[in-house]
Structure formats: C-alpha cells, structure tokens
Amino acid sequence: MAPTQISMITTHSLLQLLTRLPHRGAATPHEREAAQLLVDTLAEAGAATRLMPFQTPKTYATVVYWIIGGLLSSIVLVISNGFLLQQVGLVICGIALTQAWLYFNWRHASVVTWPVQHTALNVLGQWPVADRTPPTRRVVLLAHYDTAPVSALYNPKQQRDFQKSLQLSLGVMTLTAILLLVHTAVGLPAWGFWLLGLVALYLVAQAILGTVGFWNQGYTNGASDNATGVVAAIETAKRLRENAPPGLLVEVVLPSAEEVGMIGAHAYWQANKGRFAKEAATTAVINFDTLGAGKLTVIERTGTVEMIHYDSPLTQLARDLVSRPAFQNRAQVGRWHTADFDSVWFVRAGIPTLALCALAPDGTMPRIHRPDDILAAVDETPMHDAVDLAEAVVREWCATPL
Structure with a gap:
C-alpha cells in the first residue's frame, strides 16, 4: 500500500518544521520548542495531549x-x-x-541520576477508542524526538x-x-x-x-535521527484512526533524552509499568528510530554483552509480512548493536514490541550523530515504508485472537 499524496504532504511538512530548529537537544530551549510543535500537531489530529517532565543529564x-x-x-x-x-x-x-x-x-x-540534572519533556498523545466503547487493545507508537551530540565514535x-x-x-x-x-x-x-x-x-x-x-x-540537526521516526509514529496513528480496528486505543509516546540513555522512555515506563503489567497481553509497542536512509529493517536482536531479543508475536507478524510480496523488496530483518532503542525497557518486561529502523547494506545507520544528519540528506522512502508496515502489523495483530 503506497502512501496517499495528502499523507506525503502532511508528513513532509512536519519533517520540515522539526528540522527548521537547529537541534532538539534534551532539556534545551529548542527541545521545548519541538515539544510544543508536537503537542500542537497531535492536538490538531484529535489526540488528548500532555507533557511529561522528568530529570536527566543533558548529554551522555x-x-x-x-x-x-x-x-x-x-x-x-x-x-x-x-x-x-x-x-x-x-x-x-x-x-x-x-x-x-x-x-x-x-x-x-x-x-544517570547523578549531578548535574535538568528537566526534559516527553510528549504524549492518546486517541480514545473510535466507537467510545471500553478499549480491548492498546498500541503505543514510540519515537524519540531529541537529537544527539555530534560524536567521532x-x-x-x-x-x-x-x-x-x-x-x-x-x-x-x-x-x-x-x-x-x-x-x-x-x-x-x-x-x-x-x-x-x-x-x-x-x-x-x-x-x-x-x-x-x-x-x-554541539548537537546534530537530527533529521533522520529521529525526526523521521517521530513523523512515522504520528502518521501511523492517523492511519490507524481511519477505519480503526474495533476496541483499539492508540497512544503516541515521543520521549526525550533517548540520546542520553533512553531516559525519557524509562521515565514513561516507570510511570506506567503497573498498567503495562496488567495489560501485557493486550498491549503492543512499536518503536520508530532513524528512517531517513537505507532499507526499512525489522530488528530481531540488539545488545552489547548481554543480548536483547526481539522475538515477540508482534515481531513475528512483521517478519511474516516482510516475506510477502507487498513488503519483501521494501523491508528486511536485521540486528543493531550500536547503542539501543527506547523500546528496550518494554522488551525486557515482556511487552510485545516491534522495533523499526533503516539500515544501509553494511548494517550502519547513515549519518547518525554526525553534522550531516540534515533534511537535504533524508530519503523519505523508508519512513513511508515503516508507516505502511506498522499499520499492517497492528491491523493483523488486532485481527489475531488473544
């Protein structure tokens, strides 16, 4: 399924607005500007929104x-x-x-809690179930919006x-x-x-x-890492609201301080882990990260010394879809061992989780944490492919008996 022309204009416009800021470093004035932009965008799309403050170092x-x-x-x-x-x-x-x-x-x-600490903001948006009945399933669309420090590493x-x-x-x-x-x-x-x-x-x-x-x-502009992921998460939410699966509650979570150590996502997890424990069987998490160059990749493993396996039913659904004609030339299955994703907290807790990113043929993410991570270098194809795949995964998950 190809994105509609209206969808492409909307996503590209948001991508432009996010990258007009010099950066979106955690706990900086530009982070706050980006947070307000995202709150306004989610509200315009009909979501109930709020900002979640938390404490973090500014950088790693x-x-x-x-x-x-x-x-x-x-x-x-x-x-x-x-x-x-x-x-x-x-x-x-x-x-x-x-x-x-x-x-x-x-x-x-x-x-990560030692001095010096600053206040950063997670952006949260939630849409109620379309027919106003009690929700039977929840999907959390996750994408960090902060940008990374430039690093020679x-x-x-x-x-x-x-x-x-x-x-x-x-x-x-x-x-x-x-x-x-x-x-x-x-x-x-x-x-x-x-x-x-x-x-x-x-x-x-x-x-x-x-x-x-x-x-x-200083900081990168963060066009690919991770303005593309933010746009993909919001666009996926909009798609799921159209002809919404019965009983599905859609939530967009846009954490900050991912580049410090997934701290914003951890703060969100800590605040909601009781609910996730109760609703683990009916909750799905999809993480979008760095979708501006390379080929859309379904992540199956991350980790440094300790390996982290993405092997939930959600990832299995994605693997199956990638093997079908609609996606087999647009997406692949792969691994990522350079740092990790905001979804790590959910994977470790056994919440069904899918991590999507885009990787070059050599397994790298082009231009991440580098000064040339700018809008002019972004290829939007994997971003749109991620939206299509994520929507398809959620719809199949909703059609699968629990």
Missing part, C-alpha cells in the same frame, strides 16, 4: 565523565598506598565499574565496530578493577604499573574521543 558526556572519572580517581587512590585511601579507591572503582556494565548494557544505571568505520569497541571498553574497565585488587592484596610488579598507566591513558582517550565532537560542534 555527563555519564561518561562520572564513570571514567571514578575509575581514574580510584587508580590514584589505590596506588597512594595509604590503607584507608586504598579501600575508598576500591569502593569507587566498584561503583564506577558496576555503573558502566549497567549503562553500556542498556539497563537503568543510577549514574559514529563515523561509518567506528559505527561498524561499535559493539566491539564497547566490549573492549568494558573489558579495560574490568581490568582496571582487577589490577587495583591485585595491587591492594599483594602489590603490582613494575610491568603491572605500566599496564595500569596504559589503562588510564585508554580511559582518558575514550572520554575525549566520545565527547570532543559535542564540545566542538
């Missing part, structure tokens, strides 16, 4: 500095040879290492090796703890101190490489 630089700063501080304290200082250093090292393993395996880490070569890079970094951080424990227990030989020095240099280099792009160039 804060988190990286806390973790690496903690590890470097622990090295200094442990090699000081004062017993009390050594014990304090080991405690700091343990805390920093634990936070790193949680954060880079896309679990909630308390480090996301050039194409680095992106292809991002999972290995994170695994290496976690390995080096773990090695730090092992060396410090050995030094405290029996002392390190000369080569051990050299190794510890190399570890410290590696950690400093990673902190610089991961954040220097932001300090030099």
Whole structure:
C-alpha cells in the first residue's frame, strides 16, 4: 500500500518544521520548542495531549565523565598506598565499574541520576477508542524526538565496530578493577604499573574521543535521527484512526533524552509499568528510530554483552509480512548493536514490541550523530515504508485472537 499524496504532504511538512530548529537537544530551549510543535500537531489530529517532565543529564558526556572519572580517581587512590585511601579507591572503582556494565548494557544505571540534572519533556498523545466503547487493545507508537551530540565514535568505520569497541571498553574497565585488587592484596610488579598507566591513558582517550565532537560542534540537526521516526509514529496513528480496528486505543509516546540513555522512555515506563503489567497481553509497542536512509529493517536482536531479543508475536507478524510480496523488496530483518532503542525497557518486561529502523547494506545507520544528519540528506522512502508496515502489523495483530 503506497502512501496517499495528502499523507506525503502532511508528513513532509512536519519533517520540515522539526528540522527548521537547529537541534532538539534534551532539556534545551529548542527541545521545548519541538515539544510544543508536537503537542500542537497531535492536538490538531484529535489526540488528548500532555507533557511529561522528568530529570536527566543533558548529554551522555555527563555519564561518561562520572564513570571514567571514578575509575581514574580510584587508580590514584589505590596506588597512594595509604590503607584507608586504598579501600575508598576500591569502593569507587566498584561503583564506577558496576555503573558502566549497567549503562553500556542498556539497563537503568543510577549514574544517570547523578549531578548535574535538568528537566526534559516527553510528549504524549492518546486517541480514545473510535466507537467510545471500553478499549480491548492498546498500541503505543514510540519515537524519540531529541537529537544527539555530534560524536567521532559514529563515523561509518567506528559505527561498524561499535559493539566491539564497547566490549573492549568494558573489558579495560574490568581490568582496571582487577589490577587495583591485585595491587591492594599483594602489590603490582613494575610491568603491572605500566599496564595500569596504559589503562588510564585508554580511559582518558575514550572520554575525549566520545565527547570532543559535542564540545566542538554541539548537537546534530537530527533529521533522520529521529525526526523521521517521530513523523512515522504520528502518521501511523492517523492511519490507524481511519477505519480503526474495533476496541483499539492508540497512544503516541515521543520521549526525550533517548540520546542520553533512553531516559525519557524509562521515565514513561516507570510511570506506567503497573498498567503495562496488567495489560501485557493486550498491549503492543512499536518503536520508530532513524528512517531517513537505507532499507526499512525489522530488528530481531540488539545488545552489547548481554543480548536483547526481539522475538515477540508482534515481531513475528512483521517478519511474516516482510516475506510477502507487498513488503519483501521494501523491508528486511536485521540486528543493531550500536547503542539501543527506547523500546528496550518494554522488551525486557515482556511487552510485545516491534522495533523499526533503516539500515544501509553494511548494517550502519547513515549519518547518525554526525553534522550531516540534515533534511537535504533524508530519503523519505523508508519512513513511508515503516508507516505502511506498522499499520499492517497492528491491523493483523488486532485481527489475531488473544
């Protein structure tokens, strides 16, 4: 099913409005402008809307500095040879290492709540059941609207090796703890101190490489990542409102601070996890992320060291649709191990979830976290394909007995 001409004009207009802002960085004035634009757009489409404030660091630089700063501080304290200082250093090292393993395996880490905190906004919109009867099913259409800091770690070569890079970094951080424990227990030989020095240099280099792009160039415009996802989520909601499946309640959730660590989505999840637990069998979540270049991809697995499997009935429906003539040349099934999606909280909780993005033939997302992620570089084809596929999945899900 091809998008109608009216639909194409509407989606392109919203895409233009979102990308006219220089960026939509979490907890910035431009984020608030974007939030108001999205509230107005949802309200015009007939949704009941609200803003959900939550606390977050502005960028992941804060988190990286806390973790690496903690590890470097622990090295200094442990090699000081004062017993009390050594014990304090080991405690700091343990805390920093634990936070790193949680954060880079896309679990909630308390480090994201450490200073400095700012207020960001999730945008929520909900349409009632079309015939005003009690809802029997709920679909949550999820897409973050904040934009990423520019980062050298996301050039194409680095992106292809991002999972290995994170695994290496976690390995080096773990090695730090092992060396410090050995030094405290029996002392390190000369080569051990050299190794510890190399570890410290590696950690400093990673902190610089991961954040220097932001300090030099600020945020990306975020046309593909993720204005396209936002437009796809809203357009899918509009489509589902036309000839709506009986008993379907449609909700659009547009989180901020995804680029900090899926924090806005986690705040939404925490506020609603009781409802999701009760309605797990009748709830579906579809996440749209970065649909401005490449081929529409149904994600089947993510993760760094711990693997996260997207194998719910919703993903199975999408896989089946991708094999049919209507979608077999427009979409594919794939994996994504460079960071994760807002949907991670729902997948881990066993909520039926589908994650859609667009990937280049080499498995990368073109231009993400880079200065050239602008509207002129966007190919809207995968965005429209995502809307078509998401609508088809929801309609088939609604027609499937629970």
